[in-house]
Amino acid sequence: MTLGELYNHCKLILKDSSANNVEDSEIKIILDIFLGVKTKDLILNKEKKLNQEEVQKVLNAISLRLKHIPLQYIIGNWEFMGLKLEVGQGVLIPREDTSVIVNEIISNFKNKSDIKIIDLCSGSGCIALALEKNLNKNSIIYALEKSDTAYEFLCRNLDKHNSNIIPMKKNVLTDFKEFEDSFFDCIVSNPPYIKNEELPLLQKEVLFEPKMALDGGRDGIYFYKNICKLWNSKLKPGGMIAFEIGKGQFYNVKKIMLNQGFESITFKEDINGIKRAIMGIKSF
Numbered sequence: 001m002t003l004g005e006l007y008n009h010c011k012l013i014l015k016d017s018s019a020n021n022v023e024d025s026e027i028k029i030i031l032d033i034f035l036g037v038k039t040k041d042l043i044l045n046k047e048k049k050l051n052q053e054e055v056q057k058v059l060n061a062i063s064l065r066l067k068h069i070p071l072q073y074i075i076g077n078w079e080f081m082g083l084k085l086e087v088g089q090g091v092l093i094p095r096e097d098t099s100v101i102v103n104e105i106i107s108n109f110k111n112k113s114d115i116k117i118i119d120l121c122s123g124s125g126c127i128a129l130a131l132e133k134n135l136n137k138n139s140i141i142y143a144l145e146k147s148d149t150a151y152e153f154l155c156r157n158l159d160k161h162n163s164n165i166i167p168m169k170k171n172v173l174t175d176f177k178e179f180e181d182s183f184f185d186c187i188v189s190n191p192p193y194i195k196n197e198e199l200p201l202l203q204k205e206v207l208f209e210p211k212m213a214l215d216g217g218r219d220g221i222y223f224y225k226n227i228c229k230l231w232n233s234k235l236k237p238g239g240m241i242a243f244e245i246g247k248g249q250f251y252n253v254k255k256i257m258l259n260q261g262f263e264s265i266t267f268k269e270d271i272n273g274i275k276r277a278i279m280g281i282k283s284f
């Protein structure tokens with residue numbers, strides 16, 4: 001089979017499929033990742049002969065996509081803020097939206113030295129690694145994650161990027177006592193924040209991602225309540241707590257933060273105008 005024939009064959013498979021969940025553009029990504037074929041090759045090298053193994057790799061990937069397995073899991077890695085991160089079943093795929101909170105912390109702390117930050121519910125380590133890449137090199141960053149599988153991805157990603165981040169396999173709800181009071185300049189978290197009842201309604205692709213990464217309890221705000229309450233004393237006076245939040249969660253999370261004594265609450269929107277990050281300062 002030639003490259004051009006394979007591309008057209010894949011387009012036909014997608015067209016004929018009832019799953020209707022895969023974009024033609026994903027074929028190009030799959031061809032690039034598995035065969036190193038660039039879009040221009042589809043015109044310039046369309047007559048190139050492919051061997052059976054090459055054809056099979058691409059067809060396997062397409063068939064997994066038709067079963068709603070996320071493209072990122074099939075590829076095995078995904079890029080977040082210029083960092084290539086290993087992902088797979090058992091760890092949340094880093095989302096573009098998460099760069100909103102990371103950029104906010106970078107702009108607040110970029111000129112400061114010797115800061116201590118903890119990323120709670122760290123998953124792949126995307127937040128912690130993007131902070132390490134962009135903040136002063138003497139910053140000390142901890143990354144805390146409970147899930148066994150996600151923790152393995154976290155550690156591999158830290159290794160791949162020669163990171164000095166300190167990974168901790170801990171439960172955010174019980175293991176806060178391990179740190180001294182007034183220890184951190186910044187606590188950041190993108191915790192699970194989907195309401196229980198909304199979980200079954202999620203896109204089929206998202207259902208392949210770990211429930212532990214998504215389930216935010218009955219009202220979606222379980223982790224915000226607990227992190228604000230349990231980790232408050234670990235933040236220095238004047239330190240910042242920063243969360244990623246879901247659509248429509250801003251006022252509820254703001255109320256939780258105010259109740260716990262945080263002040264100067266601000267937010268940042270994502271490119272769709274959704275309030276995606278919320279920040280508060282611990283009073284002196």
Ligand SMILES: C[S@@+](CC[C@H](N)C(=O)[O-])C[C@H]1O[C@@H](n2cnc3c(N)ncnc32)[C@H](O)[C@@H]1O
Nearest residue numbers: 094121122123146147171172190191192212213
């Ligand atoms: C929404 S994901 C965020 C992952 C990553 N920070 C990101 O932005 O892509 C939430 C993460 O919290 C972890 N998690 C859930 N419950 C936890 C707990 N009690 N303690 C620590 N981590 C927890 C999940 O395993 C998951 O990796």
